[in-house]
Amino acid sequence: MNKQANTEIADGLQQGNRDAWLRLYDQYAEKLWCNVARLMAHDPASVADVVQETFIAAARSAKNFNPRRGSLWTWLWAIAKRQVALHYRKRTSNAFIARAQQWWSLLDGQKSDWIEGREKPPAEVLESAELAALVRYALAELPAEYQTLLMAKYVDGLAIEDIAEETNGSSVAIHSKLARARKSFRRVFKRLTHSTPGIWEITP
Amino acid sequence: MKFDKRKNSDEKFCSLLSTVGRKTVAPDREFLNKLREDSTKKFEASASNGSEHLGESIHTVSIWRTIMKSPITKLAAAVVIITGVLIGLHFVGNPLAPTVTWAEVIQPILNAQTAEFDIIIGEEGKGPVIHDMVMGSRIRRTVEGIDQAVIIDLETSKVLTLLKQSKTALYLDLKNLPKIPENYLERLQNLVSVLENEPNYVIEELAEKQIDGRRCVGFLARRPKGEVIIWADSQTALPIRIEQREHQMTVICKNFEFDPQIDETLFSMDVPEDYTLQEQQIDLKAGTEEEFIEGLRIRAEVIGDGVFPEDVSIGYYIKNVARVSGKLNTLNISDSEKGALGMKLARHLLFLRFFEGEGKWHWAGCGVELGDEETPIFWYRPKDSETWRVIYGDLHVEDAAEEDLPEPVISDKQTKIIRSSEQWAKQEFVATEKDVWHITASGNIVAHSHITLTKMPQNPSVMYVKLPYSSAVLESVILDDKEVPFSMVANVRYELELPAENLLEGLTPIECIWSMPLEALVKVDYGYRIRLQGLIPVEGFVLTIVLEPDCGFEYTKDPSQTQITPFRGDEFSSIVMDFGSCGLLIRKRN
Numbered sequence: 100m101n102k103q104a105n106t107e108i109a110d111g112l113q114q115g116n117r118d119a120w121l122r123l124y125d126q127y128a129e130k131l132w133c134n135v136a137r138l139m140a141h142d143p144a145s146v147a148d149v150v151q152e153t154f155i156a157a158a159r160s161a162k163n164f165n166p167r168r169g170s171l172w173t174w175l176w177a178i179a180k181r182q183v184a185l186h187y188r189k190r191t192s193n194a195f196i197a198r199a200q201q202w203w204s205l206l207d208g209q210k211s212d213w214i215e216g217r218e219k220p221p222a223e224v225l226e227s228a229e230l231a232a233l234v235r236y237a238l239a240e241l242p243a244e245y246q247t248l249l250m251a252k253y254v255d256g257l258a259i260e261d262i263a264e265e266t267n268g269s270s271v272a273i274h275s276k277l278a279r280a281r282k283s284f285r286r287v288f289k290r291l292t293h294s295t296p297g298i299w300e301i302t303p
Numbered sequence: 304m305k306f307d308k309r310k311n312s313d314e315k316f317c318s319l320l321s322t323v324g325r326k327t328v329a330p331d332r333e334f335l336n337k338l339r340e341d342s343t344k345k346f347e348a349s350a351s352n353g354s355e356h357l358g359e360s361i362h363t364v365s366i367w368r369t370i371m372k373s374p375i376t377k378l379a380a381a382v383v384i385i386t387g388v389l390i391g392l393h394f395v396g397n398p399l400a401p402t403v404t405w406a407e408v409i410q411p412i413l414n415a416q417t418a419e420f421d422i423i424i425g426e427e428g429k430g431p432v433i434h435d436m437v438m439g440s441r442i443r444r445t446v447e448g449i450d451q452a453v454i455i456d457l458e459t460s461k462v463l464t465l466l467k468q469s470k471t472a473l474y475l476d477l478k479n480l481p482k483i484p485e486n487y488l489e490r491l492q493n494l495v496s497v498l499e500n501e502p503n504y505v506i507e508e509l510a511e512k513q514i515d516g517r518r519c520v521g522f523l524a525r526r527p528k529g530e531v532i533i534w535a536d537s538q539t540a541l542p543i544r545i546e547q548r549e550h551q552m553t554v555i556c557k558n559f560e561f562d563p564q565i566d567e568t569l570f571s572m573d574v575p576e577d578y579t580l581q582e583q584q585i586d587l588k589a590g591t592e593e594e595f596i597e598g599l600r601i602r603a604e605v606i607g608d609g610v611f612p613e614d615v616s617i618g619y620y621i622k623n624v625a626r627v628s629g630k631l632n633t634l635n636i637s638d639s640e641k642g643a644l645g646m647k648l649a650r651h652l653l654f655l656r657f658f659e660g661e662g663k664w665h666w667a668g669c670g671v672e673l674g675d676e677e678t679p680i681f682w683y684r685p686k687d688s689e690t691w692r693v694i695y696g697d698l699h700v701e702d703a704a705e706e707d708l709p710e711p712v713i714s715d716k717q718t719k720i721i722r723s724s725e726q727w728a729k730q731e732f733v734a735t736e737k738d739v740w741h742i743t744a745s746g747n748i749v750a751h752s753h754i755t756l757t758k759m760p761q762n763p764s765v766m767y768v769k770l771p772y773s774s775a776v777l778e779s780v781i782l783d784d785k786e787v788p789f790s791m792v793a794n795v796r797y798e799l800e801l802p803a804e805n806l807l808e809g810l811t812p813i814e815c816i817w818s819m820p821l822e823a824l825v826k827v828d829y830g831y832r833i834r835l836q837g838l839i840p841v842e843g844f845v846l847t848i849v850l851e852p853d854c855g856f857e858y859t860k861d862p863s864q865t866q867i868t869p870f871r872g873d874e875f876s877s878i879v880m881d882f883g884s885c886g887l888l889i890r891k892r893n
Binding site: 115120142150151154158159160161162205219228230231234255 | 321
């Protein structure tokens with residue numbers, strides 16, 4: 100969405116304009132669903148819950164939206180991120196993550212090189228549900244802005260220029276933020292994969 | 304060049320991150336269309352009034368209003384509603400204390416000819432609200448967001464479901480309906496008399512609290528497999544809310560109205576003239592383990608795209624019924640096959656609804672893929688059984704002793720071993736433990752557990768240890784170069800008679816030598832999995848494996864090495880007994 104459309108919708112939301120809300124919804128509903136689904140795996144009901152809670156919360160606060168604080172998408176995703184975090188907090192069992200951590204600890208290979216982007220993990224690792232769970236969990240811990248940037252660039256495959264337009268930023272700024280987002284992701288991912296109580300060793 | 308390097312690194316990073324983009328849940332357009340309407344109303348209300356006037360209904364509309372287009376999805380919903388019907392019937396009729404105050408509370412129920420109330424299964428605000436109207440032996444049940452009515456005749460065990468939109472009438476014969484009084488209000492009215500003959504109940508009066516703006520008094524009735532709380536208005540003594548937990552299910556009844564004027568024709572079991580009739584029979588006796596497993600298969604294979612659900616509780620299922628039904632609807636199979644799937648799911652639910660096992664069942668299948676033969680997903684103890692049934696991701700079942708369960712379970716049997724349990728609960732003894740396990744030529748493991756106490760009670764005389772495998776046997780205990788007498792108090796649990804004068808906290812090593820067959824370990828493709836467990840609560844644990852010369856195994860990574868340390872946890876952040884498992888990379892020597 101370009102800056103002009105963003106401004107028109109923002110103005111409309113402040114005035115309580117129904118069409119503005121519908122434009123916002125039509126523009127972002129599916130995108131929001133897809134991004135939430137990436138963080139919540141195979142649970143359609145939870146994805147639907149989070150998407151619903153996000154739009155209801157957005158509807159409540161839309162008239163206070165301030166375009167100077169960021170784009171519509173950034174604002175909407177910040178709400179969604181809170182809802183995803185709430186969802187994770189409500190979950191009583193982290194058994195799957197614990198299992199994924201254990202799986203990671205038993206993997207052979209240059210794991211730090213995979214995280215740093217120096218080596219590509221083998222196909223069987225990339226296709227595993229455990230790796231997806233760990234990446235998802237690490238992503239969920241990042242700030243909303245980093246989440247959207249990383250997903251836009253590395254999952255949706257968008258060009259820097261397109262992301263810049265979407266977020267009302269400059270290409271240079273996006274490059275710089277992406278570098279920080281990657282660094283942050285790596286830090287969280289490393290912590291996550293070493294967070295088990297002991298150190299599982301394979302070699303003496 | 305630098306650019307190329309960065310681009311290459313970016314691609315590799317991309318491969319890692321893109322894993323979250325695979326196999327995700329596709330947008331549910333029907334749901335999003337409904338949400339479009341609801342959120343727009345919310346936006347308009349919020350914008351025009353500056354506050355919310357739509358109440359909570361919008362929060363709960365989404366899933367339930369997306370139901371259902373084909374007859375089969377309606378049947379699936381009907382099956383679920385009927386499960387809900389039984390939950391309501393079963394739960395409302397639990398006894399409570401015959402106190403004077405309680406007698407006042409029960410009075411409106413005893414005198415009522417008709418009644419209306421709401422039922423919520425699971426967490427309040429998360430699932431649909433079921434509304435019941437009761438007259439004699441008949442109940443008219445509606446579910447929030449579903450355009451249909453269910454009329455249940457307890458006298459004949461028949462259910463008539465009227466699907467208004469398609470003008471379809473579904474006649475269900477509830478074969479083997481659990482025995483309940485034919486008059487539904489009578490069920491409520493039995494509360495006091497049943498109590499008087501029920502010795503297993505314990506009643507507590509609860510502190511007053513506000514519910515829906517009314518000051519309420521509460522009574523808590525506990526019994527072995529569940530509890531009931533009734534809240535009543537402290538001024539009028541009218542029941543306000545009944546909360547019941549039985550097995551692992553919670554049901555809330557609220558918004559009671561006694562003796563409302565109700566049109567009798569609403570309870571008619573006749574099929575309206577302009578409706579098309581379908582008939583179906585449901586056997587409502589408790590489902591078998593086999594039927595439960597078949598339902599698990601359907602939930603993973605058909606509904607979960609090969610992955611087991613987050614939860615298998617009835618509350619979770621009911622919350623997600625619209626999606627289950629939607630998924631059934633998309634299958635390219637005949638209506639009769641869809642019908643068969645719906646019935647299988649109903650039988651699957653009934654296994655948990657009328658769970659007949661001992662204690663709690665456990666679900667650990669969230670995110671596990673169907674076909675995973677190593678991961679336990681569900682376990683329970685059948686009635687009167689000493690062992691547990693453990694269902695794995697490939698749906699094979701194994702019997703397991705309690706101590707071999709994937710996660711520790713507090714059972715009746717364990718609570719009887721009070722002294723040893725208390726030791727661990729209070730963590731009277733804490734240690735660091737270094738285990739050296741020798742794999743011998745005879746195919747056994749001989750383990751030397753070196754325990755160094757870091758905390759102990761004053762003047763200890765006995766200490767309890769628990770071995771990590773059911774086939775393990777304690778052979779000797781040595782303290783200060785002397786044998787320590789010990790005796791078995793239960794399977795794998797031993798009482799050690801400590802010579803107090805020889806104990807020096809933090810200094811005295813105790814060596815426990817125990818053994819078991821190598822085959823007690825779980826065999827996996829890379830070698831074995833080892834359960835990590837201290838003999839007592841520990842704050843550090845190191846495990847070393849020694850491959851004896853003639854044992855026939857070698858270390859996969861370096862066959863020249865005979866000593867491996869597969870786990871090292873020098874300092875845990877908390878005191879623990881169980882800390883998961885680790886892999887042992889060994890293989891048969893050629």
